[in-house]
Amino acid sequence: MECAVIGAGVSGLTCALRLLEKGHLVTIYSNKFSPNTVSDVAAAIWYPFLSYPIKKTNRWSLETYSELYKISLNSPESGVTIRKGREFLRDKISPPDWTKGIDGFRILEKNELVNDYIFGWEFEAPVIQMNLYMPWINDKLIKMGCRFNEVNLEYFSEIDESVIINCVGLGARELCDDIEVKPIRGQVIYIQQDPGIGRFDQQPETLTYTIPRNDVTVLGGTAQINDWSMEIRDEDTEDILIKCESLWPELDRNNIIGFSVGLRPSRHEVRLEKEYFLDKLIIHNYGHGGSGVTLSWGCADEVMKILESN
Numbered sequence: 001m002e003c004a005v006i007g008a009g010v011s012g013l014t015c016a017l018r019l020l021e022k023g024h025l026v027t028i029y030s031n032k033f034s035p036n037t038v039s040d041v042a043a044a045i046w047y048p049f050l051s052y053p054i055k056k057t058n059r060w061s062l063e064t065y066s067e068l069y070k071i072s073l074n075s076p077e078s079g080v081t082i083r084k085g086r087e088f089l090r091d092k093i094s095p096p097d098w099t100k101g102i103d104g105f106r107i108l109e110k111n112e113l114v115n116d117y118i119f120g121w122e123f124e125a126p127v128i129q130m131n132l133y134m135p136w137i138n139d140k141l142i143k144m145g146c147r148f149n150e151v152n153l154e155y156f157s158e159i160d161e162s163v164i165i166n167c168v169g170l171g172a173r174e175l176c177d178d179i180e181v182k183p184i185r186g187q188v189i190y191i192q193q194d195p196g197i198g199r200f201d202q203q204p205e206t207l208t209y210t211i212p213r214n215d216v217t218v219l220g221g222t223a224q225i226n227d228w229s230m231e232i233r234d235e236d237t238e239d240i241l242i243k244c245e246s247l248w249p250e251l252d253r254n255n256i257i258g259f260s261v262g263l264r265p266s267r268h269e270v271r272l273e274k275e276y277f278l279d280k281l282i283i284h285n286y287g288h289g290g291s292g293v294t295l296s297w298g299c300a301d302e303v304m305k306i307l308e309s310n
């Protein structure tokens with residue numbers, strides 16, 4: 001079948017790969033390609049965050065966990081590695097359901113907690129270096145015959161293919177008139193210093209993370225709803241550093257080497273469903289919030305199920 005994928009972020013590329021693996025002909029239409037998509041800014045750790053509905057995102061996340069785990073073993077050049085991380089919380093809560101499906105999960109001992117945190121857990125998760133991962137998928141697509149078309153689409157009718165996989169992220173505001181899609185602004189800092197273990201406080205109000213990758217450690221973060229600014233803000237930098245220093249006191253500001261900003265494509269729930277438009281089948285796959293990488297393979301497989309059941 002001739003298929004169009006709209007969008008060249010992690011959602012679009014992953015769907016395109018699955019379609020090619022099944023023998024379809026694929027063209028990716030996008031107004032931006034890597035390294036200029038939101039996906040290129042992702043920190044990126046596997047961790048379900050700011051994406052809904054929880055029951056589905058838990059399943060898609062765990063499916064992606066398995067796939068990324070395999071990739072880390074079979075293709076180290078992809079930039080996917082498995083790292084230990086510790087989540088710190090100010091309240092005692094029941095760990096989310098997804099913690100039952102991942103490796104190395106354990107509740108932290110009291111003497112492992114820091115500052116005023118009273119609870120936490122350790123876990124193992126894929127860390128994805130997007131500056132290697134995006135080109136790695138892209139190379140696979142090229143080798144499998146994917147075509148690429150740089151274009152800003154205003155209407156689905158501009159596409160000739162009868163199957164369209166819609167992975168436009170925030171672009172759905174215009175292309176689908178979907179005002180439910182909103183930006184959640186994220187600013188990060190890159191530092192050349194290894195904390196050994198990732199440290200997190202993933203509550204949106206106090207969001208703090210140190211994600212050790214092989215090239216840099218990524219410090220975050222901010223989660224500013226409906227904020228479209230792409231400027232690096234000094235006050236956000238200071239806020240991130242103060243938060244990270246409380247989890248990682250050895251952090252040395254002299255090692256900072258860069259900054260970045262991205263707008264997470266948030267929605268009250270991921271839109272993953274089919275729609276018929278004229279003679280075309282459109283499968284929407286957008287609105288992944290702070291978990292686009294974490295959900296990527298699970299969502300791509302769900303797209304394939306919808307296509308195959310049609």
Ligand SMILES: Cc1cc2nc3c(=O)[nH]c(=O)nc-3n(C[C@H](O)[C@H](O)[C@H](O)COP(=O)(O)OP(=O)(O)OC[C@H]3O[C@@H](n4cnc5c(N)ncnc54)[C@H](O)[C@@H]3O)c2cc1C
Pocket residue numbers: 006007008009010011012029030031032033037038039040041042043044045046047151152153154167168169170171172174175185186187188261262263264265285286287288289290291292293294295
């Ligand atoms: C600072 C930060 C840190 C993050 N950290 C993590 C993390 O650790 N783990 C994690 O899982 N996620 C993380 N995320 C979230 C993740 O980056 C997003 O959820 C993910 O990138 C969404 O991918 P996507 O492919 O759906 O959208 P995008 O990457 O935004 O791609 C959308 C694509 O559609 C194209 N497009 C849009 N409109 C049109 C149009 N009209 N015509 C043609 N093309 C169009 C765009 O050019 C782009 O190629 C982070 C995000 C930020 C900002």
